[in-house]
Structures are given as C-alpha cells and as structure tokens.
Amino acid sequence: MRVTVIDYKAGNLTSVLKALRHLGAEPEVTDSDLSVVDTAERIVLPGVGHFAATERLDATGLTLAIRSAIARGVPFLGICVGMQWLYAGSSEAPEQPGLGHFPEKCTRFADSTEKVPHVGWNSLEVKKGSRLLTGVEPGEYVYFTHSYKGPVTADTAATTFYIEPFVAAVEHGSVMGVQFHPEKSGTTGLTILRNFLSWEAKGTE
C-alpha cells in the first residue's frame, strides 16, 4: 500500500519510514512535490521539534495541497507536531497558523512541580468508537515527548493524564492525529499504524 510522508525538515523521518515499511507499506517522501500529494492514497505528517517549522508547509504550497487531499477524503495522520498542526495554531509559535481543521489551539502544559517536557511512556484512555485505536486496550502505554498539547474536545479519540488530561489522539472522519510516537511505541504503536494503513482510501482514483 502506498503512503505519502511529508518532509518539512523538522527532525528525521527514519523511524517513521522504518515502521511503515515494517508494516508492508511503501512510503513515498515529498518535501515540495505537490503532485505526490495530489495523487496520495494516504498521508502521514510526522514531526518533532518546534511548531514554527510548519511554516515550510505554507511556503511550499503543501498546506493547500493537503487541505484539498483531506477534502477528497484521503486518510491523514499527523504525528506529534504533525497532530498539533491540525489545530488552528499553537502558543509555541503564535504567529504561525495551523491547518485549522480543528478550531482550537494547542498550549503549553501548565506550570506545576512536574517536569516539562513530558517524556516517557504514559497510558491511553481510549474513547469508544475510535477506529484508529481499534484493538488498543484501556491503559496501554505509548511513548510521548512534547511540551505542548491539544485541548480535550468532542473530537478527542484518546486522552492521557500528565499535569492535566490532554489529547493523546484526535479523530474526525478520515483526519487523525496522535500526540505520541506510534513508531516508537512498541506493538501498541504498530497496531495503531496498521489501523491507519488499512483505512479505506477514498477519492484517489
């Protein structure tokens, strides 16, 4: 199965590509070729680092191409900063808009005695009916590393608790995002990526 992976020069893609290949997918990487996005069957937007790096998606025209693909029903998965980009923006880079598929904004963890970033394995509270998280049992652990997070809303597919409940996964139709790193989350992470890869692709003919 084909999967288009967007490279916007934020961190390295090696681990994500490796996990996708392990699951039998044929990832195709693009950092600017819009035609690859226009014909994509599925899109993965990985990302570590700073939200400001998503500016490159606007500059290359990828934002518009991805928006069209999502409108055609192409399944989309954002990982970490890639998930945060689905929201209207993040207080990490207030001047940089996100895609706005979800109208809320991402914010930094509140000040507390706990350390920020939130690094390590934490458990998922999965909401009923999530397709992306099919087969993930309550309390299964996944690997996080982040300082900013999305607000819990009706689109939240799973929450995790650290300082406060935050969005571990978001899902609306064929648009999905995970704050954690499924490519680094053992068999639980691979289950989630497999669910995404087996998502019925629409509108690509």
Add this chain to the structure above:
Amino acid sequence: MITKRIIACLDVHGGRVVKGVQFVDLVDAGDPATQAARHAREGADEIVLLDITATHEGRQTLLDTVRRTARELFVPFCVGGGIRTADDAAQVFEAGADKVSVNSAALRGPALIDAIGRSFGAQAVVVAIDARRDPTAADPVRDAEVFVQGGRKPTGRRVVEWAREAEARGAGEILLTSMDSDGTRAGFDCELTAAVSESVGIPVIASGGAGTVEHFADVFGRGKADAALAASIFHFGISSARSLKEELAKAGVSVRLPC
C-alpha cells in the same frame, strides 16, 4: 500515569557489545542488534547504545551497527560515543537513532547542544554527564566535578551548574553517571541524582551502581530520577527489564506493564 523508564544500555566496542568494570577487562556480550531486540522484547522502555571506543576510524562501524540495530527496533533508541559535530549527529540520526547522547564534545564546545537541538529538536539531545563527588567543595554533591574521556580527565565544571547550562542550551534529557557508584553494584548515588533532578526541568536518567531491584526503587524515590540505566544487571541472562519492572511495581513504582 507517566511511568519510570528502565533503559537497557549496550556498551559497544568495535561493533560488539562488551561488558567490563570501568572500561577494563572487557568481555564479549554479543551482537548489538540481537541484544537490543532481546531487551525490547523483554520489556526495556528504551535502548541506549554507547560506542566506548569512539575512534574516528570506527565511525563507519558504528553507523553500520546503528543501522542494523535500529532496523527492527520500535522503542526509543539513543546512540552516544564520539559525536563531535552536528554532522556526526545527523549521520547517526540518518542511520536510525531517535536521540544522540553527547558528552566530551559538548563540554569542549557547548554550542553543539544548541546546534543539534535546532536541527533535530530538543527531545533528540541527551547530554551525558560523568560526575564524581568533590570532598573539598563546600557542597560535595551539588559541586561534584564533571569528568570527560571515560572519567579520566577532570573539567573543573560542577555538575548542577553544567546540567543547568545544558538545559538552557536546549538539551532534552540529562544522562547522569555517578563515577563513585559506577561498576560497584552497590546502588545509585541518590543524593547526586536528586541534586541534579531538582535543579533542572528536564528528565534525568540515573546511571551507575545498579545491582538490585531495591537500588532502582531507591533512585526513583529518593533519587527523583525519571529513568534509570541498566547495563550489567541484564547481561548474561541475570535478569530482564520485565522481571525488574514486575518487582518495582510490587514496590509501588509506576512502570510500563504489561510490556
């Protein structure tokens, strides 16, 4: 609930896992890729591979080792040893590492931390610190001296002050090795670990001295460590991360189980 991480550490020399005390009397302990996969299967939360030779000539061997080790590894994977420049780091990331650990080169030129963090994100930069208590200092623990070159060369830097600078420059985690405890199997230096952990806002990985389950419970409690490194305790089939974590859970430590 966030869990305490048990990190399996593989010391690698010339492409093979080795084990010795204080870098002496090295014993062959297997193939890195095989060992890493086994640790992941047996419940380790993360794998660290340290190239203890780290010679210029050995770079290609290391990259091959990293590539082979990363291939089927789906837990976080950190690589250290001989990373002197942002380009060195880029090659290690390209080969499949998720994080790099820097030590001597960061002390020589701390801007290395900023440079790697800018390109790959703070989460990808682990600053490793080898420290020894300084009985002549006003505070022998907070002012423990930082050493480089496998503990052979003193730097004059103080552990808390250096850890804070590393954080300010964009380190994502601190890997703290107590030279007083390393190799003793008599327990972690909990006072040293707590002093550093309470002085920074980033996670601290404790290293050096692990011998029993109680040592781990102690460093997660009194030592305020976020993660702990285990090397010799796992070698030669002595124990697995899973059995260690099962015992820690009984002692009330939050760990990733089942795993």
